Each structure stands twice: as structure tokens, then as C-alpha cells.
Amino acid sequence: MTTTTSSPTHLNPAVLQASYAVRGPLATKAEHYRAHIKAKGDNHDLPFKSIVTANIGNPQQAGLDQPPLTFFRQVAALTEYTPLLDDPRAQDLFPADVRARARELLAEVGSTGAYSHSQGVPAIRQHVAEFITARDHLPAELAADPSNIFLTAGASQGVSLILQVLSTKTSGILIPIPQYPLYTATLAALDTNALPYHLNEADDWSMDPQSVEDAIAEAHARDIAPRALVVINPGNPTGSVMQKETMQAVLDICAKYHLVLLADEVYQVNIHDPAKEWVSFASLARKNPTEPKVAIVSFHSISKGVTGECGRRGGYFELLNFPAEVTAQIYKMASVGLCPPVQGQIAVDCLVRPPKPGDESYPLYEKESTTIARALKERTETMVSKLNALPGISCQPSTGALYVYPRLYLPQRAKEEAKKRGQEPDEYYAECLLDETGICVTPGSGFGQREGESHIRLTVLCPGVDEYVGRIEKFHNAFMKKWE
Amino acid sequence: MTTTTSSPTHLNPAVLQASYAVRGPLATKAEHYRAHIKAKGDNHDLPFKSIVTANIGNPQQAGLDQPPLTFFRQVAALTEYTPLLDDPRAQDLFPADVRARARELLAEVGSTGAYSHSQGVPAIRQHVAEFITARDHLPAELAADPSNIFLTAGASQGVSLILQVLSTKTSGILIPIPQYPLYTATLAALDTNALPYHLNEADDWSMDPQSVEDAIAEAHARDIAPRALVVINPGNPTGSVMQKETMQAVLDICAKYHLVLLADEVYQVNIHDPAKEWVSFASLARKNPTEPKVAIVSFHSISKGVTGECGRRGGYFELLNFPAEVTAQIYKMASVGLCPPVQGQIAVDCLVRPPKPGDESYPLYEKESTTIARALKERTETMVSKLNALPGISCQPSTGALYVYPRLYLPQRAKEEAKKRGQEPDEYYAECLLDETGICVTPGSGFGQREGESHIRLTVLCPGVDEYVGRIEKFHNAFMKKWE
Structure with a gap:
């Protein structure tokens, strides 16, 4: 043709x-x-x-x-077709807490058909910040800040956005091998340098800080400035959960080499071994700060965990220790895409504020x-x-x-x-x-x-x-x- | 800090x-x-x-x-919370055609929480193709092909994807001035060349083919190869609706200079003057082919028209006259983002298959x-x-x-x-x-x-x-x- x-x-x-x-x-x-x-x-x-x-x-x-979690889908239905909230024929179809949540979200969102703030609905970002603060047992002075939360169309979109902002021809991003191929695909399309470091299969796919040091040395030898380090924890495809000591070593390397840490933490809920405790990189960095402080992007998603809501495209990232000028650049690029899907944002709200004991929905959710x-x-x-x-x-x-x-x-x-x-x-x-x-x-x-x-x-x-x-x-x- | x-x-x-x-x-x-x-x-x-x-x-x-169109939101609610379909208490809450549509879509989509095909749910792409064929009065041998339809998270995401695939350092994309700044922002971030051509304000912001020729000549003088031409019709921000003769001249220029035509047609339903008839570039190109045939990307969206469902992030583009190898590259990059939001895809289905006379929902929709x-x-x-x-x-x-x-x-x-x-x-x-x-x-x-x-x-x-x-x-x- x-x-x-x-x-x-x-x-x-x-x-x-x-x-x-x-x-x-x-x-x-x-x-x-x-x-x-x-x-x-x-x-x-x-x-x-x-x-x-x-x-x-x-x-x-x-x-x-x-199956989807019922709470998520009931909130979705009521926020999509709002006359159900007031129709007397629909009164018995939805638990009281679902109805209350839908009303509360609609008061903030307006319509699910309206573009939201490019960074995501402010109230939902506030709830994400409260979730992080509670999850990481942060004291008030270290609490997460909603202005550093960006809601996204799944974690993938957040990763692409951050890689786009950080990438230059002469710098590179350290990625684990094996890795989730979103990273290599996105870095290739950005024409920047993926700097591989190898995970240690023989030791449950643990991360060996020395392998990162080696990859940095190799990059320097090629005149490439390593700019950020990707860690996937729990690991994809490896299934490995990192130990706290290793995580601290990773933070030390980031401090030493001035690396932004990209913490892909979308599987944080999927822990199969009760002996393993998952902790966030941000919580370690907050409680035990290095000098200089490590700038961290932490990614989370509604697609994994027990939620599995991949098709709704929802997620968020938190920026920690980012100067305002860099955050402004990230915001600008987010705004070109207008906003993440509002129903995905609503699912993020459900993820970070699930039913709690005493709520009508709690027994079923649990x-x-x-x-x-x-x-x-x-x-x-x-x-x-x-x-x-x-x-x-x-x-x-x-x-x-x-x-x-x-x-x-x-x-x-x-x-x-x-x-x-x-x-x-x-x-x-x-x-x-x-x-x-x-x-x-x-x-x-x-x-x-x-x-x-x-x-x-x-x-x-x-x-x-x-x-x-x-x-x-x-x-x-x-x-x-x-x-x- | x-x-x-x-x-x-x-x-x-x-x-x-x-x-x-x-x-x-x-x-x-x-x-x-x-x-x-x-x-x-x-x-x-x-x-x-x-x-x-x-x-x-x-x-x-x-x-x-x-207000959102009721039909769209009822279908959304039933596809989000599927027990409503079978609950006897909910039988009176939804018209028969809404229930039928929800069941039909669920049979194709499975769950709205599942990633779909990266290009979009095949049945919905089939419906988009049928919509284009009917809208443009195409005979069977020129009918639109669902394998050339890509569903997207709003038209913006489709535009970004296409610009990413087409952009190189030494080539450029012709854009109207004034233009919707998605184009300049995306081209700047891709480090490629925006090649402006000016619309004619004195003549209702019409497009003057000579201004495109001038912009092409200027690009050639700077050793930049023009690769594609963006046309926004109806115009944003101008509100201008193009005349058929001008559109044919645009197609001739694209054929002459081997340009891909990027037809931003998201306002196709918003025509305020009954004397103006909107026609798609693809319909002209199909019925009156140039030599060589012009490769066209036509963008449409659920965000504009009378739908206004911006927050759901839904849209599509159709590729016309694209060789399979180029389509494969576009598909690859779409797959890195996994899939467009499924609820946005469902809204595209409602856009291209609204209630028709005789359906229970029709009078209200109308x-x-x-x-x-x-x-x-x-x-x-x-x-x-x-x-x-x-x-x-x-x-x-x-x-x-x-x-x-x-x-x-x-x-x-x-x-x-x-x-x-x-x-x-x-x-x-x-x-x-x-x-x-x-x-x-x-x-x-x-x-x-x-x-x-x-x-x-x-x-x-x-x-x-x-x-x-x-x-x-x-x-x-x-x-x-x-x-x-």
C-alpha cells in the first residue's frame, strides 16, 4: 500500500x-x-x-x-448514577456506610464526569496522606502531606511521568534485573540509559548493595551520571520481600550518590509469609534520615493487593524530600494529561479508607x-x-x-x-x-x-x-x- | 532543603x-x-x-x-455493581435497554476491574467501526475496520501516543496557530519541532492552504522534514468549522508532501450553525482518494459533544491507510500503558451506540x-x-x-x-x-x-x-x- x-x-x-x-x-x-x-x-x-x-x-x-470487593463497586455505582442515592426503591440496596461514602465523595468530586485537579481530588489526596501516616506510624511532625501526593491512572502512568521528568541523554536510571519491563520499555522510549544491577537469586532474590555500587561504577566509567534507583518491593517478578537492613543500605547508597529512589511498592499488601514484615522506604527515610535526605517517589496502585481493580486505572505516588521547583515540573507534565480517571481516584479512596470495624460493610469486606x-x-x-x-x-x-x-x-x-x-x-x-x-x-x-x-x-x-x-x-x- | x-x-x-x-x-x-x-x-x-x-x-x-446523560450513567452503575442486574428490588430502577446494554457489555468486558486488550475491548472497537461507517455513509467496501481503532484515556492520551511514535529530532509536526496547547506541550517534551502555520482570523479563522505550504517551505529551509499535519476541526480555540473544499486542499497537501494527517475531531457534535455541515477527513479521503493515499489519524472523545464526560477519560482514534508495521509500533506503545480505563471504554460504547427511537431510554436521551x-x-x-x-x-x-x-x-x-x-x-x-x-x-x-x-x-x-x-x-x- x-x-x-x-x-x-x-x-x-x-x-x-x-x-x-x-x-x-x-x-x-x-x-x-x-x-x-x-x-x-x-x-x-x-x-x-x-x-x-x-x-x-x-x-x-x-x-x-x-471477585471485586463489594464495597468498592457499591461506591462506584452510587457515584456514577447518583439518583440511586435518593430513590426510595434503592434504599435497601446499599449499606449505610457505602451511601455515606458516596455522598462524601460526591461533595468533593462534584461529578465523576468532570476533570478533577490534575494532581487528583484534594480530599482524596488528603485521605492518601492520612493512610500513609497511619500505615507508617508516623508522628505528627513527620506526617505525609497531601500536596506531595499525585493520583495517577495506575502506577504505570506515575512511573512513566517520573521517568520522563528525570531522564536526560547523559544520565541513567538504575534498575533491578530481573525487572518489570515497564521500566526498560519506558526508558528505551525516552532514549535514556537503563543501568542494570543484578538481584541475588541464590539468596531469595535479595538485593545486594554491592551490585548497585558496581552498576554505579560502571556507569561512571561510561560517563553516564546515575540519577535514580528503582527498587521493586515486594519484587516483580521475583516475589522477594526486602529486609530492613538492606533497605537502609539502599538509602545510604542513594544519599552517597545523590540518587532519587523510585520505590515501586504496589504489592505492599501481597505478603504471603507472616514472618516477613513489609515496611515502606519512606517510613525508614523519615524516621532515620540520611545526610543528605533521600528524595523518594513511592508508587501504589488499586490494581494489585486484594483489590485487583486493574481496569479502573487508579493509583498514586508520594514525593518525599522533593524541592518545590521539581514538584512543579512534575505537576506541569501531569496537567498536560488533564487528570487521572475520576472513578480510579474514587477506588484509591476506597483503598486507603476501607470499611472499618463497626461499619455496616465491614464484615463482608473483611x-x-x-x-x-x-x-x-x-x-x-x-x-x-x-x-x-x-x-x-x-x-x-x-x-x-x-x-x-x-x-x-x-x-x-x-x-x-x-x-x-x-x-x-x-x-x-x-x-x-x-x-x-x-x-x-x-x-x-x-x-x-x-x-x-x-x-x-x-x-x-x-x-x-x-x-x-x-x-x-x-x-x-x-x-x-x-x-x- | x-x-x-x-x-x-x-x-x-x-x-x-x-x-x-x-x-x-x-x-x-x-x-x-x-x-x-x-x-x-x-x-x-x-x-x-x-x-x-x-x-x-x-x-x-x-x-x-x-448534567450527565442518564443513559451513560445507568450503564456505568450496572456494569460497576453487577448484582443490581439480578436483584428483584432493582428491577424498576433501570430501563430495559440499559439492562440489556449492561449485560451485553459485561459479556464482552468480563469485569470493569480487569485490564482489557491494550487497544480496547474488541467488541467496543467493532461498535466504533460501525459508528464511523454509518456516520460517514461508507459503502461496505470502504467500511471502517475495528483492528484500526484504538480506544484511549481521552483524546489527549491518543494524541500523545501518536506524537511520541511519529516524532524525531530532525522532523517536525505542522500545527495550527492558534492551537490547543496539548500539541505544543507534548512536542516540546518530546524534543521535536513544532512547525506553526497560521489560521486566518479575518475569514472566520479559516485554514489557508498557502500558510501550510509556507510553513513547509520554512521547515525545509531549516533542514527539518515535516512529517505530520495537525488540523483541529471544529477548531479549538477558534470555533471554526472547515469547508469541504479546504479539507480537500489539505488532503492534497498531505499527499504532495507525504504528511500524516492528525485530525483532531473531538468537537464533531458541537455545531451551532445549521448551515455548517461537519464531515470527517477520513470520509473525504476514503471517497476521493489521493495518490498516494493520505494516512490519517482521527481522534474522538467522550469529553466534549453533549456528553461532557471528561473525568471518565474515554476516547478513540482511527488509523486510516497505515501500514501494519507502523500500527504494530503504535500498539506496542499502547501496551506499555496496559489499557485505557474500562469505564471510559464503556462510555465510548454509549457514545457510538446511543439509545435509538423505540428504545425505552430514547425519549429521555433525546x-x-x-x-x-x-x-x-x-x-x-x-x-x-x-x-x-x-x-x-x-x-x-x-x-x-x-x-x-x-x-x-x-x-x-x-x-x-x-x-x-x-x-x-x-x-x-x-x-x-x-x-x-x-x-x-x-x-x-x-x-x-x-x-x-x-x-x-x-x-x-x-x-x-x-x-x-x-x-x-x-x-x-x-x-x-x-x-x-
């Missing part, structure tokens, strides 16, 4: 560089299989009954069907959230133990987040076959897994790993874990045998 | 360059005034009773209170949308005529969109005073207007204008137009007198 379109060679070269594995070719192939099964019914010719979507942390999607948390914990433990029982697989315990991230020790002949096909070994493995079992996972090459290593990331969101890990076992044993 | 934060001089220099007038310092000052009035009640010391927000096209915001359209038309005409009656103001008729954009002929001494304060003359005028009357407008310098000119943009969304244009009249006469 001859048209006036820029051919790809005329496009933004930084965009051409970017890649994003979580929604890459395997995910697309899985969608085609799903459509095929839907169209053909029982007459399809695929060697599996259904697609298992284990490639993306999307709890409420079809087939996973994690039951729903406990049920989800228990299922996530049990599935995680089952998956790790079943995967570890397979030959050629070793899987670190996943104590947080929504993923297991096993390492694959693949036969040499399988690696050669992958190379022949122009794929990484774990891409080849993941594609065979999809083709033969209908299970869609994300290959480790999309998250980054050391040369020669292979991993896959599976979410812990799929029900029927015995059945579907059974499919993996069968496939894996046959695969290992075929290529041994 | 000593912290590890990058000082502004360490930030992305392109971000520092960007500016966005619609939510600039005047809007912030207006918010402070509003908060002051709210806090002090009747005891405030400001010389006006209330803030009139005429700076941004945000129909449902407090004080404007354009009444609500007609009432809004009539109010917008009447206010526009009143404002233009009252403004034109003032000395030192001339205002072109605004036949489309949601704005009037009068030119100000300010006294020389007022200009000198502005210069002393480091402001553009129209910025100074707009700030005095806000300080003395509480009316917040956007100065023309934020949209771009010729050296020495002054304009302001006012939305036509404020009720009580006689009273508030009365405030402007009083202020304006005093201002002109003071500085004459």
Missing part, C-alpha cells in the same frame, strides 16, 4: 527500540487461541481445553474471575479480602513446591507479590533449537508450553537475566492450581525428555 | 521547555480564590461572589453542572442531549454578540466547538504595564479580569498568536451568561478607560 505514512524507518528511533514482553507475541498468540476456542466450541482442534492466562497480573480477567489473600498465599506455596519437585527447575520461595519465578535448566539441544528459531531458550520453552497446554507465561528474557540463564514468570492468580500445574508437569517432563 | 533530588537543572531539558496554559498559573490562582471563598463563606474579602471557570472545557465541573446542545448554541451566540459590542474587542462567530476566542485591542499603556510585570498583554488582562471579577479565562498567548496580537479564550459552558458577560463588560470598560 502506498500511503503518506512514515515508514517505520521514519518513526521515533527510541520507540522502535522499546520492547514490552508482558503483552508481547506470546500474549497475542494466546488471545488467538482463546478466540479460536470460543468460535469453534467443542470442535476446536487444539490439544487443550482452555487458555490459562498466567502471564499478567490481572486478577479479575475472564477465567481468573477474582471476609472477601481475607478469602482472596488466603487463596493467593496457598496457591503461591503450592506452585513453588510443585515446581521445585520437577527436574531442571528451581524456584525460590515467593513471599510477596503475585508471581513465582522459577529458573529453568534447559537441555543444550533445546537451547540450540531455540537459537535456530531466533528465540531465547525460555521464549522457545514458553511458546511450546502455550502451544501444547494452553498455559501462557512470560519468559524470563522479557524481565532480564544473566547471559545463559532461563526463567519463566507465572502469576499465582489462576484457580485450579493442581490441574494446571499438572499440565505444566506433564509438558515439562516431556520437553526435558525430548531434548535431553 | 538538602536532598538527593535532581535540581531542576538536572531534569529532562525537554520537560523544562514544555508549557501548558490551560492549567497554568491563572487556573491555580482561581483555585486558590475558590478555596478562600469556600473557607470564609460570606466573610471573604474578594471583590466578587464566585469563581466562573471559563478557562477549560469541563462541562460537568462544579458551578457549570452540565431530551437531555437536545437541551444541552441548545444551551451551548444560545450561549455561544449571546457571548459573541455581547463581546462584539464592546470597544476594543472583535470576535469571530463561533460555529463549532465549545469556545469563543475574541481578539483584544489593548491600549499601549496596558501593554507597557504587562511588559513591566513580565507578562504578555493578554496574560495581564486575564489576570486583572480574574482578580476583579472572579472569571477565569485562558490568555491567547497560551494558544499562540501573531506578534503583537492579544486574545482570550472563554468556554461557552457557564450558565448565567448574561450576568457573567455583564461582569466582563464592566471590567473591560474600566480596564480600557484606566489604560487609555
Whole structure:
């Protein structure tokens, strides 16, 4: 077709560089299989009954069907269609606290159809600040400040915004390997430098401060100024929860090298091991300040935890120790996008102010959230133990987040076959897994790993874990045998 | 404060360059005034009773209170809190067609809390394609294709995405002057070249193809390759509706210079003059193809028209005549943001499939949308005529969109005073207007204008137009007198 379109060679070269594995070719192939099964019914010719979507942390999607928390959805319905608040026929349909919350939010928001303040509805930011202050047990003089809270369309949008503001050609952003590919994709599109530091798989994917020091030294040798450090805690894809001592060491490094700390803390509620305590970087930095103080951006989201409201696109970030001139630049860029979705902002309000004991909604809320948390914990433990029982697989315990991230020790002949096909070994493995079992996972090459290593990331969101890990076992044993 | 934060001089220099007038310092000052009035009640010391927000096209915001269309909100409530669909107590609360639509959408979406396809829910894209085909009276062989539709978080996000993909250092994007500052802000942040072409104020802000040719020649002289041409039709801030002949000339220029046409058509429903007919660029390009065919991106939104659902963040763009490799790059970047808000997507479905005659919701929908359209038309005409009656103001008729954009002929001494304060003359005028009357407008310098000119943009969304244009009249006469 001859048209006036820029051919790809005329496009933004930084965009051409970017890649994003979580929604890459395997995910697309899985969608085609799903459509095929839907169209053909029982007459399809695929060697599996259904697609298992284990490639993306999307709890409420079809087939996973994690139920939304009722409180969130009742507040959403009343704020969307406000005549329900006063219609006598609707009086019995909503608990008193839901009705009160909807009225309170509407008084602040006006209409969910109006642009809000670009930084988010002031009252909701106030509630986020109160949530942080309570969560981190902050004394009044260290309380969080709503003017430093930015509501966002999911944490992803916040991360993109901050990376955009901080990036320059001659500086770089330190990122963990493995990492959530939002970081590499966004940095590539910004034409700036991703500076990888390696997590320590053998030690539960812990963060080794020395690996950060090494990455900084390497950047300096290449005349690149490290400007910020990304930490994902709990880890994605690793499931690792950081220890306080390591976190303090990270803060010390940020102080020493004048780094902004980007704390991706969206999985803060997903802790599966009662022995692990999650604490925020901001709370440590507030209570035990370094000299100079570390500037921190802390990201949170409604998409993870037990909420799982990915499709509503809500989240926030808090800026700590940012000078007003930098905050003003961040605000300016936020304002170009006008505002985050108001219904996502309302969900953030529900996240930071859930029903409390005594509220009419509390018993149901408590039951729903406990049920989800228990299922996530049990599935995680089952998956790790079943995967570890397979030959050629070793899987670190996943104590947080929504993923297991096993390492694959693949036969040499399988690696050669992958190379022949122009794929990484774990891409080849993941594609065979999809083709033969209908299970869609994300290959480790999309998250980054050391040369020669292979991993896959599976979410812990799929029900029927015995059945579907059974499919993996069968496939894996046959695969290992075929290529041994 | 000593912290590890990058000082502004360490930030992305392109971000520092960007500016966005619609939510600039005047809007912030207006918010402070509003908060002051709210806090002090009747005891405030400001010389006006209330803030009139005429700076941004945000129909449902407090004080404007354009009601949402009931059909949209009923569908939203049922898709958010699905137990209402089956609860016998809720049977009378929603019309049959609303219930049917909610069930149909839920069958496609699953949960509003799940990430959708990154390009948007396939069934909703199918409905958008059918809407375009019907709106543009396309024969079957020219029908719109859902695989070329991308749902977005408002048109702004779509524009940013497309500009990001098309921008390079050595190329540029042709933009109208005056323009909606999303374009200049985004292009500045992308560190690419905005190539201005001037609209013809004396001829109802029409587009003069020669001015585009001139801008292209100037770009070539600077060794910049023009890559795309932005047209806003109906115009923002101008209110101008393009004639078919001009549109064909634009398409010919795009074909001649191999330009992608970015057609910002978000005000397509806001036509105040029955003699003006709005047609889409894509329909002309389909029915009367040039050689080569012009690649077009057409943007639409739920935020404008009579819908005014800004806060939900919904919209779409259609790609026409784009090769698959370029579409794939656009898809990749869309996928990094995961998906547009699902409730915004649902509102797009309502936009492109409103109730039709015979549906239970139709009479109310028809009444609500007609009432809004009539109010917008009447206010526009009143404002233009009252403004034109003032000395030192001339205002072109605004036949489309949601704005009037009068030119100000300010006294020389007022200009000198502005210069002393480091402001553009129209910025100074707009700030005095806000300080003395509480009316917040956007100065023309934020949209771009010729050296020495002054304009302001006012939305036509404020009720009580006689009273508030009365405030402007009083202020304006005093201002002109003071500085004459």
C-alpha cells in the first residue's frame, strides 16, 4: 500500500527500540487461541481445553474471575448514577456506610464526569496522606502531606511521568534485573540509559548493595551520571520481600550518590509469609534520615493487593524530600494529561479508607479480602513446591507479590533449537508450553537475566492450581525428555 | 532543603521547555480564590461572589453542572455493581435497554476491574467501526475496520501516543496557530519541532492552504522534514468549522508532501450553525482518494459533544491507510500503558451506540442531549454578540466547538504595564479580569498568536451568561478607560 505514512524507518528511533514482553507475541498468540476456542466450541482442534492466562497480573480477567470487593463497586455505582442515592426503591440496596461514602465523595468530586485537579481530588489526596501516616506510624511532625501526593491512572502512568521528568541523554536510571519491563520499555522510549544491577537469586532474590555500587561504577566509567534507583518491593517478578537492613543500605547508597529512589511498592499488601514484615522506604527515610535526605517517589496502585481493580486505572505516588521547583515540573507534565480517571481516584479512596470495624460493610469486606489473600498465599506455596519437585527447575520461595519465578535448566539441544528459531531458550520453552497446554507465561528474557540463564514468570492468580500445574508437569517432563 | 533530588537543572531539558496554559498559573490562582471563598463563606474579602471557570472545557465541573446523560450513567452503575442486574428490588430502577446494554457489555468486558486488550475491548472497537461507517455513509467496501481503532484515556492520551511514535529530532509536526496547547506541550517534551502555520482570523479563522505550504517551505529551509499535519476541526480555540473544499486542499497537501494527517475531531457534535455541515477527513479521503493515499489519524472523545464526560477519560482514534508495521509500533506503545480505563471504554460504547427511537431510554436521551446542545448554541451566540459590542474587542462567530476566542485591542499603556510585570498583554488582562471579577479565562498567548496580537479564550459552558458577560463588560470598560 502506498500511503503518506512514515515508514517505520521514519518513526521515533527510541520507540522502535522499546520492547514490552508482558503483552508481547506470546500474549497475542494466546488471545488467538482463546478466540479460536470460543468460535469453534467443542470442535476446536487444539490439544487443550482452555487458555490459562498466567502471564499478567490481572486478577479479575475472564477465567481468573477474582471477585471485586463489594464495597468498592457499591461506591462506584452510587457515584456514577447518583439518583440511586435518593430513590426510595434503592434504599435497601446499599449499606449505610457505602451511601455515606458516596455522598462524601460526591461533595468533593462534584461529578465523576468532570476533570478533577490534575494532581487528583484534594480530599482524596488528603485521605492518601492520612493512610500513609497511619500505615507508617508516623508522628505528627513527620506526617505525609497531601500536596506531595499525585493520583495517577495506575502506577504505570506515575512511573512513566517520573521517568520522563528525570531522564536526560547523559544520565541513567538504575534498575533491578530481573525487572518489570515497564521500566526498560519506558526508558528505551525516552532514549535514556537503563543501568542494570543484578538481584541475588541464590539468596531469595535479595538485593545486594554491592551490585548497585558496581552498576554505579560502571556507569561512571561510561560517563553516564546515575540519577535514580528503582527498587521493586515486594519484587516483580521475583516475589522477594526486602529486609530492613538492606533497605537502609539502599538509602545510604542513594544519599552517597545523590540518587532519587523510585520505590515501586504496589504489592505492599501481597505478603504471603507472616514472618516477613513489609515496611515502606519512606517510613525508614523519615524516621532515620540520611545526610543528605533521600528524595523518594513511592508508587501504589488499586490494581494489585486484594483489590485487583486493574481496569479502573487508579493509583498514586508520594514525593518525599522533593524541592518545590521539581514538584512543579512534575505537576506541569501531569496537567498536560488533564487528570487521572475520576472513578480510579474514587477506588484509591476506597483503598486507603476501607470499611472499618463497626461499619455496616465491614464484615463482608473483611471476609472477601481475607478469602482472596488466603487463596493467593496457598496457591503461591503450592506452585513453588510443585515446581521445585520437577527436574531442571528451581524456584525460590515467593513471599510477596503475585508471581513465582522459577529458573529453568534447559537441555543444550533445546537451547540450540531455540537459537535456530531466533528465540531465547525460555521464549522457545514458553511458546511450546502455550502451544501444547494452553498455559501462557512470560519468559524470563522479557524481565532480564544473566547471559545463559532461563526463567519463566507465572502469576499465582489462576484457580485450579493442581490441574494446571499438572499440565505444566506433564509438558515439562516431556520437553526435558525430548531434548535431553 | 538538602536532598538527593535532581535540581531542576538536572531534569529532562525537554520537560523544562514544555508549557501548558490551560492549567497554568491563572487556573491555580482561581483555585486558590475558590478555596478562600469556600473557607470564609460570606466573610471573604474578594471583590466578587464566585469563581466562573471559563478557562477549560469541563462541562460537568462544579458551578457549570452540565448534567450527565442518564443513559451513560445507568450503564456505568450496572456494569460497576453487577448484582443490581439480578436483584428483584432493582428491577424498576433501570430501563430495559440499559439492562440489556449492561449485560451485553459485561459479556464482552468480563469485569470493569480487569485490564482489557491494550487497544480496547474488541467488541467496543467493532461498535466504533460501525459508528464511523454509518456516520460517514461508507459503502461496505470502504467500511471502517475495528483492528484500526484504538480506544484511549481521552483524546489527549491518543494524541500523545501518536506524537511520541511519529516524532524525531530532525522532523517536525505542522500545527495550527492558534492551537490547543496539548500539541505544543507534548512536542516540546518530546524534543521535536513544532512547525506553526497560521489560521486566518479575518475569514472566520479559516485554514489557508498557502500558510501550510509556507510553513513547509520554512521547515525545509531549516533542514527539518515535516512529517505530520495537525488540523483541529471544529477548531479549538477558534470555533471554526472547515469547508469541504479546504479539507480537500489539505488532503492534497498531505499527499504532495507525504504528511500524516492528525485530525483532531473531538468537537464533531458541537455545531451551532445549521448551515455548517461537519464531515470527517477520513470520509473525504476514503471517497476521493489521493495518490498516494493520505494516512490519517482521527481522534474522538467522550469529553466534549453533549456528553461532557471528561473525568471518565474515554476516547478513540482511527488509523486510516497505515501500514501494519507502523500500527504494530503504535500498539506496542499502547501496551506499555496496559489499557485505557474500562469505564471510559464503556462510555465510548454509549457514545457510538446511543439509545435509538423505540428504545425505552430514547425519549429521555433525546431530551437531555437536545437541551444541552441548545444551551451551548444560545450561549455561544449571546457571548459573541455581547463581546462584539464592546470597544476594543472583535470576535469571530463561533460555529463549532465549545469556545469563543475574541481578539483584544489593548491600549499601549496596558501593554507597557504587562511588559513591566513580565507578562504578555493578554496574560495581564486575564489576570486583572480574574482578580476583579472572579472569571477565569485562558490568555491567547497560551494558544499562540501573531506578534503583537492579544486574545482570550472563554468556554461557552457557564450558565448565567448574561450576568457573567455583564461582569466582563464592566471590567473591560474600566480596564480600557484606566489604560487609555
